[in-house]
Amino acid sequence: MSSFNRSTTRRRVLKGGAVLAGGAVLAPTVFTRGAWAEAFRNNPGDAGSVTLGFNVPQTGPYADEGADELRAYQLAVKHINGEGDGGMLNTMQPLALKGNGILGKKVEYVTGDTQTKSDAARASAKRMIERDGVVMVTGGSSSGVAVAVQSLCQDMGVIFMAGLTHANDTTGKDRRRYGFRHFFNAHMSAAALGPVLEAQMGKERRSYMLTADYNWGWSVEGSMTQVTENMGWETVSQVRTPLGAGDFSQYITPVLDSGADVLVLIHYGKDMVDSLTQAVQFGLRDKQVNGRNFEVVVPLYSRLMAQGAGKNVAGIYGSTNWHWSLQDAGTQAFVKSFGQEYGFPPSQAAHTCYVQALLYANAVESVGTFYPVEVIKFLEGFEFDGMGNGPTLYRAEDHQCFKPVLVVKGNENPSSQFDLLEVVQEVPTEQITYPHDLYAGDLGPYDV
């Protein structure tokens, strides 16, 4: 036993000694790191390149969106560095970017997996900021993640350009000085959908809402209820469903007997594909209730979801931020270069992320520094055009973009596997604008 002890001890001493020796060799690198003290975090200084952080869901329920977002970011980096055909750099107005990177520095990027979890997303963003020295973090496909990463970026003093996030909170209750959202929100969806639904379905409808049971769902539910009740609809019931339920039959069966004639499905991603498919399979769309055709409404639509639900989306109304079939020059330039690169049209998630990356790069180029305070001040109140949505304003008070919203309908006769949604109406900006203090929030300070 004593020999056992001695040899173990020696081994441990050797092991410890090796660790210490290794430490002594490496110690100097630790102390010199960060020696170029800076006025703000991750100042690229005289470096020849600058790093952006793309934080997208690569696993989990929104992985499809995340993959498309990453494609868009890679394309944006190419275009900013002057490779490829330039995409929206040819159409964006006003434009300061010269196609030689940002302020002459080549753009590089790091990627991370948010897993659609606040914790993982923040860990990933922190890695980008602390280890990789990124000047800007962007991405995400969920409002929970957007709010969490946005408040982290505020604490860290690094700009966050939100990806796909639709809840009102992101630029409402939880708005932050360092966070910017190009995507539209639940309030705008409801405001845009309202009049179209009224025109298509009349004023006397009874609606039944199935809502994903978390902040985004409640946000949309609140906005939709307000708008539909204002035009005379009656809300029969609001049922909350757990996220990722998979089987929605127990929630859909009661709809048949409730006397409702409109089903509002406030689901996203795979949940929406499942619940919509099941609603159609249960024959809701073929029913007549109160002498009217039964209708289904999906407030937040996306092409990726429509692809998942297939034929079932035919004739179903919803709203989107953008659609690839738009005919303006910005959209066409983007769809063309995305299609050439990857062989299929981009989703709205890809579009908003691509635009966000370009907007940040352009802001830095315009003010001539990466200093976030100057970049923020430039973006606040920035008006631009040629990015696929028509004239757009980044509102200074809440960092929300204001631009027309698309009301879309599932295509009855799609001509291709991507031609699933048809644009019913481009709702003008005035109709969806709301006062910035409608959802009270505090941006916080410029200097952190």
Next chain:
Amino acid sequence: MASITEFNPSTPKRDAMIMTIFAVAVLTAPIWLTPIGANYPDLLQRFAIFGIFAIGFNILFGLTGYLSFGHAAFLGIGSYAAVWMFKLLTMNVLVALSFGILVTAVFALVIGFVCLRRSGIYFSILTLAFAQMSYNMAYSVLTPITNGETALILETADPRIIDRAILGDAKEALPSPSLFGLELTGYPAFYFCAVMLILAFWVSLKIFRSPFGLKLLAMKSNQNRMLYTGYNTKPYLLVAFVISGMYAGLAGSLMAVTDPLAGAERMQWTASGEVVLMTILGGAGTLIGPLLGAGIIKYFENIFSAVNRTQLGEVFGFLPEPVADALVSISSLFVGEGWHLTLGILFMLVVIFLPGGLMEGFSRLAQWWRRRRETSATVGDGAVQPSE
């Protein structure tokens, strides 16, 4: 007493040395983790925090053999409690930590009392049910307390009664958690977590060496026999469960300290499963194993998931292009979004070839080495020394 020394071949001197080496290794982690790209405060903090979590889990699973599948609930409860202290009272971390541990202990007592009425798989399922219940409640019903999916975050408008009474109205920016004026962000936060980890390890070492630890081990090997000798095992189990829960509470509070946010997904069953994986990967019932497992899993999650094709291209850039392309295509399956795959394969290999976890691998190596040196001498009975 003979049985104790036989099972547990340790002396106070040897324990002191283990502690010293452990402390030095933890405190110098920023240096020796640099070559593998893990040297940045956030990941180091995570290593320490999940190390504490796994060490605590091991006190329950490693010693008593009771497999809790709901430990993440305590992690989440600790986080929520700590963030509420930041919001209501003060940014001082000691208040948050103590409250976090206390609240978790209460929850662990209640949950443990119910769950420990059963053993084996029924115990696991019960704990899983409680954790999933906590998760779903935090996610929706308890939103006023937990802020649901958005997660509980600090606001400039929070009361922070004590801070305001002492410092007056704070500046416009959000305050950071602090230890009597020392702001705990970046490396200071890591060293704080590191000190906590060393303390946690020391307590765990003491438990492993104590008669209490031995009783737990005896229950693991044969609970009936314990009962026949007249021991009432329930209180011991409950104490082990609560201690283990308090470790998780400490880890959860530390998560809130390093990053003042508490989200419900911290309590999801996948998070509970993660700590089981950590413990088994490293070696259940060993002192260091769970810590090692925690480190490996967190390393995979944070570093492997961030490697993309461009970086792989640079790594294989020295090879001729077709070979490099092929290698990049193959290896890209295992990094980036494929990090789960790599981890899964590693886990499979460990479970199949090293059922005792990585620690078994190390002790096998050590034995092989010893046997090579002392070919003539016989070394014990060749049994694995799990307490190492």
